Amino acid sequence: MPMNDKTIKVDYLARVEGEGSVYVKIKNNEVADVKFKVFEPPRFFEAFLRGRRYSEAPDITARICGICPVAYQMSSVHAMENAFGITVDGPIRDLRKLLYCGEWIESHVLHVYMLHAPDFLGYEDVIQLSKDHAAVVQKALKMKKIGNELMTLLGGREIHPINVRVGGFYKVPTKKELAPMVEKLKWLRDAAVEMVRWSASLPFPELEQDYEFVALRHPEEYPFNEGRLASNKGLDINVKEYEFYFQEEHVPYSNALQSVLKERGPYHVGPLARFNLNFERLTPTAKELAHEVNFLPTVRNPFKSIIARSIETLYASEEALRIIEGYEPPGQPSVDVVPRPGLGFGCTEAPRGILYHRYRISEEEMITDAKIVPPTSQNQRSIEQDLRSVVVKNISMPKDQLTWLCEQSVRNYDPCISCATHFVTLELEKESSRIS
Amino acid sequence: MNASKPKVAIYKFASCDGCQLSLLDAEEELLAIAGAVDIAYFPEASRRMMRGPYDIGLVEGSVTTPHDVERIRAIRKECRMLITIGACATAGGIQALRNWKDVKDFTRIVYANPEYISTLDRSLPIGSFVHVDFELRGCPINKMQLVEVVLATLHKRKPNIASHSLCVECKLKGNVCVMVAKGTFCMGPVTHVGCGALCPAYQRGCYGCFGPMESANTASLAKHSTDNGGSDIDVKLAFRSFNAYAEAFRRESDAHE
Numbered sequence: 222m223p224m225n226d227k228t229i230k231v232d233y234l235a236r237v238e239g240e241g242s243v244y245v246k247i248k249n250n251e252v253a254d255v256k257f258k259v260f261e262p263p264r265f266f267e268a269f270l271r272g273r274r275y276s277e278a279p280d281i282t283a284r285i286c287g288i289c290p291v292a293y294q295m296s297s298v299h300a301m302e303n304a305f306g307i308t309v310d311g312p313i314r315d316l317r318k319l320l321y322c323g324e325w326i327e328s329h330v331l332h333v334y335m336l337h338a339p340d341f342l343g344y345e346d347v348i349q350l351s352k353d354h355a356a357v358v359q360k361a362l363k364m365k366k367i368g369n370e371l372m373t374l375l376g377g378r379e380i381h382p383i384n385v386r387v388g389g390f391y392k393v394p395t396k397k398e399l400a401p402m403v404e405k406l407k408w409l410r411d412a413a414v415e416m417v418r419w420s421a422s423l424p425f426p427e428l429e430q431d432y433e434f435v436a437l438r439h440p441e442e443y444p445f446n447e448g449r450l451a452s453n454k455g456l457d458i459n460v461k462e463y464e465f466y467f468q469e470e471h472v473p474y475s476n477a478l479q480s481v482l483k484e485r486g487p488y489h490v491g492p493l494a495r496f497n498l499n500f501e502r503l504t505p506t507a508k509e510l511a512h513e514v515n516f517l518p519t520v521r522n523p524f525k526s527i528i529a530r531s532i533e534t535l536y537a538s539e540e541a542l543r544i545i546e547g548y549e550p551p552g553q554p555s556v557d558v559v560p561r562p563g564l565g566f567g568c569t570e571a572p573r574g575i576l577y578h579r580y581r582i583s584e585e586e587m588i589t590d591a592k593i594v595p596p597t598s599q600n601q602r603s604i605e606q607d608l609r610s611v612v613v614k615n616i617s618m619p620k621d622q623l624t625w626l627c628e629q630s631v632r633n634y635d636p637c638i639s640c641a642t643h644f645v646t647l648e649l650e651k652e653s654s655r656i657s
Numbered sequence: 658m659n660a661s662k663p664k665v666a667i668y669k670f671a672s673c674d675g676c677q678l679s680l681l682d683a684e685e686e687l688l689a690i691a692g693a694v695d696i697a698y699f700p701e702a703s704r705r706m707m708r709g710p711y712d713i714g715l716v717e718g719s720v721t722t723p724h725d726v727e728r729i730r731a732i733r734k735e736c737r738m739l740i741t742i743g744a745c746a747t748a749g750g751i752q753a754l755r756n757w758k759d760v761k762d763f764t765r766i767v768y769a770n771p772e773y774i775s776t777l778d779r780s781l782p783i784g785s786f787v788h789v790d791f792e793l794r795g796c797p798i799n800k801m802q803l804v805e806v807v808l809a810t811l812h813k814r815k816p817n818i819a820s821h822s823l824c825v826e827c828k829l830k831g832n833v834c835v836m837v838a839k840g841t842f843c844m845g846p847v848t849h850v851g852c853g854a855l856c857p858a859y860q861r862g863c864y865g866c867f868g869p870m871e872s873a874n875t876a877s878l879a880k881h882s883t884d885n886g887g888s889d890i891d892v893k894l895a896f897r898s899f900n901a902y903a904e905a906f907r908r909e910s911d912a913h914e
Contacts, residue, residue, distance in 0.1 A: 235704035238674045262721045269754035284751045287675020346703030348691045362684040377855040380675040380797040384859045391861040639674045
């Protein structure tokens with residue numbers, strides 16, 4: 222029997238944000254070991270957030286991730302507002318969603334076409350892909366640019382926007398400033414319809430996993446900034462109960478903590494989870510298209526997350542259009558903020574899934590404690606489970622091909638390793654403080 | 658692949674990935690750049706990783722582990738021109754806030770399993786370890802400046818990147834000065850130009866993400882703040898952020914400790 226034993230190693234996983242590797246050991250035709258390792262050095266954000274002003278949290282936590290800074294800004298401002306008993310609604314709430322739409326669009330288009338699609342079509346990167354599919358790539362770049370333009374218009378720039386504050390914005394756009402986006406977003410909506418059809422036509426490896434999908438769920442809306450945490454296996458909790466239900470574990474080979482649902486194990490967050498749990502809240506166009514391409518809940522093939530990202534790109538373009546067309550500027554760019562000491566919780570839907578923040582604020586308006594759980598930490602266990610299943614299913618595949626398929630399996634999650642590594646310190650500190 | 662094309666490598670150290678993402682965010686220029694150079698090593702974008710030597714190395718991120726020290730020395734040897742991009746690579750980044758902690762005590766308390774994680778006492782810029790040919794500032798960098806630096810390097814000329822204060826750019830844009838008109842604290846007078854004077858245009862004070870300008874008079878700005886009711890702690894926090902370990906800002910924040 223050929224190849225009883227082999228080791229699959231990807232020392233530096235490409236087309237993901239940050240530094241990670243894959244290790245799979247096969248012995249006697251069985252999978253002996255699977256590791257998704259994160260070797261990116263930790264940056265200790267929670268540690269140095271202590272002693273900073275509450276108002277600095279959106280700008281500082283944005284620096285955890287250059288790909289999804291708005292997610293960090295949104296989770297942090299909602300956590301602070303929760304601590305201070307503030308609710309933001311009306312046009313400011315809409316503008317936050319609009320900014321988030323911009324981030325979903327640029328992040329999803331980046332991942333679908335530049336990071337993920339090359340795997341399905343057998344190219345090493347988007348530059349190689351563009352040699353044979355120039356029109357597709359040029360269109361993708363134009364789509365991505367519209368997402369970035371939305372972020373620049375509302376946030377000042379697309380990476381680490383400067384306009385978000387606790388309570389709202391520093392400055393809000395006029396109707397006239399938003400108006401030029403309408404035609405662009407209409408074009409984007411049409412392009413996203415094609416994107417859904419195109420992504421649904423890709424060749425998908427077979428794999429069905431019995432995931433527990435976790436996402437925010439809101440009574441009326443597809444979730445961005447608000448909602449309860451729900452799953453397809455009965456979870457339905459308030460965001461502030463997060464730490465009663467989820468815990469982080471430290472494994473020796475990774476600089477990122479791995480989250481699990483207590484007594485239940487791994488779970489899956491991100492576009493596929495949001496889609497499966499919130500299908501009814503999509504726009505009629507998006508739902509109709511999902512029917513057309515036969516992509517309906519509950520989808521359990523992780524490779525098909527690329528279709529969920531495409532549908533969400535369509536959703537975000539329609540939602541952005543709706544917000545702009547109904548926009549009336551608020552009287553003030555932000556609501557009044559009266560800080561008070563206490564605890565605040567925030568959880569929003571980053572492009573890659575739920576992003577949880579918790580802060581304690583002192584009398585002096587300083588952060589005394591911070592906890593941040595990014596989506597990629599939460600998906601690590603599911604990633605490892607998928608790797609195991611993929612290898613078991615394809616154990617006789619030539620090693621080069623199987624290695625590439627393993628890489629593709631990790632990229633199904635659009636993992637952001639830069640996000641995932643900054644969280645070691647706090648957990649260890651907490652453990653040691655429990656001991657002492 | 659064309660053998661005559663200059664080879665470019667893009668490396669990551671401790672960072673948020675935002676500065677290298679700027680390259681992918683240069684949507685209109687990306688395919689032109691990819692046509693003009695051979696992007697030979699760019700793990701964030703490609704699984705194709707060609708061996709060096711390279712003509713240009715772009716480095717994002719700060720050095721925070723013993724392994725990184727060895728890595729940057731090896732990278733210097735394989736790159737003819739080495740360009741650092743962003744506040745992490747040029748000043749140690751936001752993670753340099755650890756440089757003020759007593760890391761020895763911190764490590765003892767924190768690491769129940771110290772063998773899992775290897776980290777240095779300080780987060781330092783690339784230039785602390787190897788010679789750097791050009792430093793591009795910003796948290797994040799300005800993508801058009803990145804395109805300019807790459808083009809200039811390819812044509813063997815000096816990049817056309819200004820190094821004066823943000824105030825000059827702000828005046829040229831015709832912004833109303835937030836410090837004069839509203840009394841808002843603004844780092845503009847001491848901050849390196851490059852972002853497009855964004856914050857004042859959005860009615861807030863600059864928070865210094867491009868780091869200190871050349872010969873910044875930080876003491877004068879700090880005095881202006883404290884004379885107008887600002888506290889020492891606010892001055893300290895203002896200088897101790899995304900470019901905290903850049904010398905001018907480091908000195909000023911220490912003076913308000």
